[in-house]
Amino acid sequence: MTTAPPPTTAPPPARGARGVRVRLAAALSDPVLRILVTSTAVGRIGRGVFLAVTVLYFTRIVGLSAGEIAVVLTVSAGLGVAASAITGHLADRISARRILLAGMTLDGVALVAYAFAADFWAVLAIGAVVGVAESAANAARMAIIARAFDGPRRVSARAILRTVTNIAIAAGAAAGGLALLADTGLAYRAAIVAAGLVVLAGVPIMRGLPPRVDAPRVVPAAPAADSAAPTADSAEPTTAAPATPVVRRASPWRDARYLAVTALSAVFGMQFGLAEVGVPLWIAHDTSAPTAIVAALLILNTVIVVIFQVPLSRGTHDVRRAGTVTAGAGVLMVLACALYAGAAPVVAWLAVALLIAAAVAHAFAEVMSQAGGWGLSFELADPRAPGAYQGVFSMGFNLGAMAAPIVVTAALGLGLAGWALLAVVFAASALGTTLIAWRSAKGLDAVDGRVSAA
Template sequence: MTSPRPDPDPIEASKPGLIGRLRASLSDPVLRALVTATAVSRIGRGVFFAVTVLFFTQIIGLSPAQAAVVLAVSSGCGVIASFLGGWLADRWSARRLAFGFEVCGGLLLASYAFVGDFVSALVLASLSGFFDSLGYSSRSAIIARGFASERRVHARAVLRTVTNLSIAAGSGLGAVALALGTPEAYRTVIAVAGILGALGSLPLLRLTSAVDAPARTPVTGQLTPTGSIDTEAATAALAERRDWSRRSPWRDPRYLLLSVLSAVFGMQFGVAEFGVPLWITQNTNAPEVMVAVLLIVNTTLVVLFQVRASRGTHDLATAGRVTMVAGWLMVAACLIYALAAGLPAWAAIVILIAGMIAHTFAEILSQAGAWGLSFELADPVRAGAYQGVFGMGFSLGALASPIVVNATAITFGLAGWAMLAAIFLAAAIGIWAIARRAATSAAASAPTTATA
C-alpha cells in the first residue's frame, strides 16, 4: 500500500460553496489529475450521449430495435471489461493502463463519425464500451491505492460531480448537431467528442507509480551471489504468489453478495433513464419536455449535494445507514411516480418533480454508501480485482434494468411500481446488514489489534 495523500488545507476546505469545496479538493495532485482527465473526457461522452440514438436512427438509418441491440451489446461488453480492467491493474501499471484504455476509447468514439450501417455500428459500440469499462476499472484501482481510507469516497464524489457538470456541458455541444440536423453536423460533433475523450487521458500521465500495484516477487530467477538457485527465496516468492491468489474477490462471499445487492439497487439508474421517460409519455398527462426537466433536476441536485452527502461514508456503519435511508427514499420515489398516472398535467408535473427529488437523493446516498463499502470491504492487496468485480456488478445491473423496469412498472402500473419499491428496499436492507455486521466485527477486533 502507498502512503496516504495529504488532506486539503483546512482553511481552504472551509470555504463555502461548491467551487470552494472543489478547489480545496484539487490540492491533492492525484485527484487534480483525475479531475482534469474526467472533465475533458466526460464532455466528449456528454456529446455522444446527446446524439447517439438519433444518429443511429435518423442518420445511419437503423431501426429502433437495431439501435437497442447496439446499445445492449455495448453494455454487455462493458460487463466483461469491468472485471478485466481491475484484474489487469493488479498486474501492471494502473495509470498506464488507464491512459491506454482512454486513448483507445476516445479514438473508437471518434470512429463513429464514419459508421454507415448496422454491422459497423455494432462492432464499434462493442469495442468502445469494452475500452470505456476497462478504463473505468483502472481508474477505480488508482483511487483505491492513491488515497487514504477517509479520502477515497470524497474523491469518488468529487469525480462524480465533475462528471455530471462535464456531461451537461457536452450535451449542450451535442445540441448544436440536433439543432442543425444534418449528417455532417452529427458526424463532426461525434468526431470532436472522440478527440476530447482521447485528450482527456493525457493528465493521467502526470500520476506517479505510487498509484500502481506493488511489484510481485518473481517465482523464478531467485539466484544467490554465486549463481546458484536460492531455494529459500524461491519458496518465499511462491508462497507470496499463492497468498496473492487466495485473496481473489471470487473467494470472498461477503464482497460478492455486496456486489450483487449493489447491482440490484443500481437498477435505479435504469428507472431514471428508461422507466420514467416511458411512464411520462405512456401513462401520464405531463408534457414530454418533462423528461428533460427531470434530467436537469437530477443533475443539479447531484452536483450540489453529492460531495457533502458522501462525508463519513468510509465508516462501515455510516455507509450502511445512508444506504438504508436511500432504500426508503427509493420506495417513496417509486410510489410517487406511480401516483402521476391519470392526473391533470399540472398535478402530474408536480408529482413527477417530487418523485425525482426523492429518487435523486436516493441515488446520491446509495452511491456514497456503495463507494465506502466497496473500498473498505476490499482486500487492499487485490484492490484492482475487487473494484473490477464491484464494477462488473453495476454493469450487470445496468444491463438488466430496462428488462426489470419494463416487466414491473411499465407493464403493471401501480402494482409494478410497488414491486420495484420492494426490490430496492430488499437490496438496501441486505447492504445495511452486511455493513452492520462488518462494522461490529471490526469494532470487536479493534481492542485485540491494539493489545497486540
C-alpha cells in the same frame, strides 16, 4: 518485502455555503486528484457531446432501427461486464496507469470511428470496442483511487469525480445540442468526431499520474531448499537465510461477503435505468403531465447530484455509516416509486407536482446509494488486490445497467403493481446491503478491540 507507498492525502471537503466551486478548487491542491479531475472533466465533456447526438445519429443518419440500437447497447454493455473484471485483475499485476491510458485512447478513437460507420454491423463492431474500452478505463480508475487515497479520502475523491462528471457531461450535452439544431448528417458527424477528439485530449493529462498509484512490484524469493543442501566440500549443511513468504493473492471471487454487496448494489443500481428509461415512458404514456417535464427532471437530478454528492458522501468510509446511508436511500426510493405511481390518475398540475417530488426523492436516493456503495466497495475489499475487487464491483454495476431497461419496462407494463414491485426490489436490496454492512462493522469493531487489548 516491498511495501506499498503511503496514501496520498486529499484536501478536506469544503463546508457550508462555500459550495461546489470551493470543494473542487480544494481538490486540485492534491496532485493525483488534480490529474484525475482535470482529465475527467475534459473527457466527460466529449462523452456529453456524444450522448446528446448518438441516438438521433444512429436512427436518422445511419438508418438503424430501435431494435438494432438495443442490440448494439446490449452487446456493448455485455462486453463491458467482462472487461471490468478482467482489467481490474490486470490492474494489480501490470499497471493501472497503462490500462487507463489504453482504455481512454481506444475509447476516443472508437468514438471518432462512429462518424464513418455506414451500417448496423459497423456500428455493432465499434460499440463492442467502446464497451470494452470504457469499462477497462473505469475499472483502472477505481483501482487507482483505491490505492492512491486512504479510507475517508477515497469516497471523497470518488464523489468529487462524480460531481465533475455530471457538470462536464451537462456542458458537453449543451454543446452537442448545436448539432441537433442543425439536424444534418455533416453536423452529426462533426459533433461525433469532436467528441472523440475531446476524449483523446484527456489522455495526455492522465499520463502525469505518478508510478506509485500502481501496485508495488512483488519480487519472488529464491527457494531456500537449494542453498540449505549440503555440498561435498562441507561437513555440515549451510544455513540459508529465511525466504520471504509468498502471500497468496486475494481474490474477490472467493469473498462471499464482497460478492453479496456487489450483487445487491447492482440491483439497487437499476434505479439509473428507471430514471433514464422508465420514468420518461411512464410520463409520456401513463400521466397527463407534459412530456417537457422529462428534461426538467433530468436537470433537477443533475443539480442535486452536483450540490449534494460530496457533502452526503462524508463519513461513508465508515462501514456502519455506509450501511445506514444505504438504508436511507432505500426508504427514499420506496417514497419515489409511490410518488411516481401517484402521478398517473391525477390532473396535469398535480401530476407535475408529484413527479417533481418523486424526482427529488429519487435524486437523493441516487446520491446516498452511491456514497454508501463506494464506501463499502473500498472498505470491504482486500487491500492486497484493490484492482481485482474494484473490477468485480464495476462488473456488478454494469450487469445491473444492462438488465435495468428490460426489468424496468417489464415492471411498468404492470402499471401500479409494477411500481409496488420495484419498490419492494429497491427496499430489499438496500436492506440486504445495510445488514451486511452493520454485521461487518461489528466484526471490525471486535478486531479493533483485540488489537487495542494486545
